[in-house]
Amino acid sequence: MSRTFKALLLSSAALTSSLGAAAEADDLESRIAALEAMVSELKSELAATRAGHEEIVRVQPVAAHPEAAPPPPTDGFRVGDTTLKFGGFVDADVHVTSLSDGAISGSSIARDFYIPGATPIGGNGTTSTDFTAESTRFFLAASRPVGDKTLSAHIEMDFLGSGQGNELVSNSYSPRLRRAFMKYGNWLVGQEWSTFQNTSAIPESASFLILSDGMVFVRQPQIRYTHGNWMFAVENPNTTTLNSGSRDENLIPDVVARYNMSGEFGNVSIAGIARQLRADFGTVEDETFGYGLSVSGRLNVGDTDDIRFNLVGGDGIGRYVGLAASRSTALDPNGELEAVPSFGGLIGWRHAFGETARFSGGYSGLFIDNPDYLADTVTSSVQSVFGAILWDVAPNVTLGTELMHGLREVESGVDGSITRFTFSTKYAF
Template identity: 80%
Template sequence: MSRTFKGFLLSSLAAGLAFGAQAEEASLEDRIAALEAMVSELKTELAEERVQKDDVVRIEQTVIAEEVDAPKPKTDGFLVGDTTLKFGGFIDADVHVTSLSDGAVAGSSIARDFYIPGATPIGGSETTFTDFTAEPSRFFLSASRPVGDKTLSAHIEMDFLGSGQGNELVSNSYSPRLRRAYMAYGNWLVGQEWSTFQNTSAIPESASFLALPDGMIFVRQPQIRYTRGNWMFAVENPNTTTLNAGARDENLIPDVVARYNLSGDFGNISFAGIARQLRADFGSSEEEVFGYGLSVSGRVMVGAKDDIRFNMVGGEGIGRYVGLAASRSTAVDLNGNLDAIPSYGGLIAWRHPFGKTARFSGGYSGLFIDNPSYLPMTVTSSVQSVFGAILWDVAPNVTLGTELMYGLREEESGADGSITRFTFSTKYAF
C-alpha cells in the first residue's frame, strides 16, 4: 500500500470525524464538495506516481534493448576461461612435374615436394616425373592471456613435409613435423621460431612451398630472443656442419645474433649479424674456428601495390643458415684443423598485383661458395635458380597458383645439373 493511499485513509477518517461533529452546522452540499475535492487530489497523486513508474520501466526496457542490439566486439579466436585460443592453417594440394637433367631423386625424398638446391643431381641420366602431394598442408594453435600488465602468448605449428612414415602404396599417410613452438612475454621469446638472422618478409610469394632458397637465409630453431624497440638480440641453437666429417653437435657456445629493423610506409629493411663458435670433437683433438655473417634483407614498396623482396648475405662459416644447407660451415684440412668456409649470395623478387585478385611473382637467387682447394672436386661451388608464378584468389582465402622454376647446381669440377619444375597448387587458408 502506497504512502499516498495511507494518507488518503487517514485524511478521510479525520474528515469523517470532523464531519460528524459538525453535522448539524454544515450543509449537505458542503460535505459533498469537500469529499469531491479530496478524491480529485488523490487521483492527481496516483496519476503522477503511475507516470513515474512508467518512465522507470521504459528506461529499463530501452537499456536492455540497447544491450541486446549493440554489436558485440570482435575477437580473434575464442575464450576458454581467461585464455584466448586461435586455431588456423591451410590445406595445400600441389601437382609437380619435374625434369632433372642429370639423375633422379628418390620418391621418398623431401626434394620431390619443393626445391632444395643442394639435392639437384649431377652425372646421371635425364628423368621426368609427376607428383601429387598435400604434405605442405599446415595447422597451428595459439594461446594468449593477460598476466599482470602484459600478455603471455604461445604458438605451436606443424605441417607434414619430410615425414618418414608415409608412402604412396595405399594410404599416403604422413606424420606431422614441428615447425614452430614458442612462448612470448613482454620483450622475451623462448622456443623454436624463425632465426633472428632471417627476415621472413623477404620470402617471395610462390605457388610452391618455397621459391628462391639458393641465396636465402632460411632457418627455424630453438632460441632465446630479446626485443627492444628496433633491436633484436638472440642466442640460438648451435650446430657445426663440415663438408668432409659430417655434422658435429659438440658446440659449447650458442650462435649469437643481433638485428636492427627499419619499417615505415616504404616497407621494411633489416640489418643483421651473426657470430658462431664452430667446434668439432674428434676424440684425440678438439678443433674450433670462428664464424660470422652479415645480411641486409627486406621488402620495399614500389608504387601503390608492387613490392621488391631481397636478401643479401655473406660471411665465413654461415653454412646451414643459407641455401637450405647447400654448403657446409666448415671443412677439416689435411692436418685435422677446421676451416670456416666463405660464401655469399642473395635473392631478389618482384611481386606485381593485377586485376582484382591476381598477382605475378618472380625473381632470381644464387649462392656462391669459396671451397678450400684440398676438398674433392665434387663439392658444390654454386647454386642458382629463377622462377615465375601467377596466383589468383578465386574466392575468399582460396588461391590457385601456377609456377615454373629452373635451378642449376655446379660443382668445383665444372660439372653441373639442372632442375625444371612446373607446379600447380590449390590452397585454402582458414
C-alpha cells in the same frame, strides 16, 4: 503542481472573493485567523507527505550495476581467460620435375619443393610427376593477460618430410614441428624463425618455397629479446663440415643481433651473426670462429607491387643459407677446422594485375669459396630463377602455376639442372 497546492490556491481565491463580498457582515480579523489556520494545516500535510516519500526512497534497494563483461574476441574464441585461435591452410600441389642428370628419390623432401643442394649431377636425366598435400599446415595460438602484459604461445605443424607414410596405399604422413614458442613482453622463448632471417623477404610462390639458393632460411630453438627496433638472440648451435659430417659439440650458442626499419616504404633489416664452430673427434678437438652479415627486406613499389631481397655473406654461415647447400667448415689435412666463406642473395618482384591476380618472379644464387684440398664433387654454386601466376578465385582460395629452373655446379665445373612445373590449390582458414 500538486493537488494540495491547487487546493490552497483555490481556497485562497474563494476566501478573497468571500471577504470582498461580505466585508461589512463579518469581522475581517476573524477570517484572516481562519486563513492562517488553514495554511498551517496544509503545511503540516505537505511535511508529512514529504517525510513518507523520503522513507520510501531510503528503504528502496539500489539497483546494482555489474561490471561489464569483456567483449568477445574478434579473432578466435575464449576459454576462461585464455583466447584461442586455430588456423592454417590446405595445400594440394602437382609437380612435374625434369632433371638433366640422375634422379631424386621418391621419398625425398626435394620432390616436394626446391632444395638447391639436392639437384643431382651425373647419370641419366629423368622426369617425374608428383601429387602431394604434405605442405598442408595448421597452428594453434593462445594468449591471456598476465599482470599488465600478455602471455602468448604458438604451435605450428605441417606434414613435409615425414618418414611414416608412402604412396603405396594410404599416403599417410605424420606431422612435423615447425614452430613452438612463448612470448611475454619483450621476450620470446622456443622454436621460431631465426633472428638472422627476415621472413618478409620470402617471395610469394605457387610451390612451398622458392629462390632458396641465396636465402637465409632457418627455424630453431632460441631465446630472443626485442627492444624497439633492436632484436638480440642466442640460438641453437650446430657445426656442419664438408668432409666429416654434422657435429653437435658446441659449447656457445649462436649469437644474433638485428636492427629493423619500417615505414611506408616497406621494411629493411640488418642482421649480424657470430658463431662458435667446434668439433670433437675423441682424440682431437678443434674450433674456429664464424660470422655473417645479412641485409634483407621488402620494398613497396606503387600501390600494389613490391620488391623482395636478401643479400648475405660471411665465413662459416653454412646451414643458415641455401638450405645447407654448403657447410660451415672443412677439416683440413692437419685436423684443424676452417670456416668456409660464402655469399649470395635473391631478388624477387611481385606485380598485381586485375583485382585478384598477380605475377611473382625472381633470381637467387649462392657462391662458395671452398678450400683447395676438398674433392672436386663439392658444391661450388647454386642458382635458380622462377616465374609464377597466382589467382584468388574466391576468398582465401588461391590457384597458382609456376615454372622454375635451377642449376647446381661443383668444383670440377660439372653441373646439373632441375626444371619444375607446379600447379597449386590452397585454401587458407
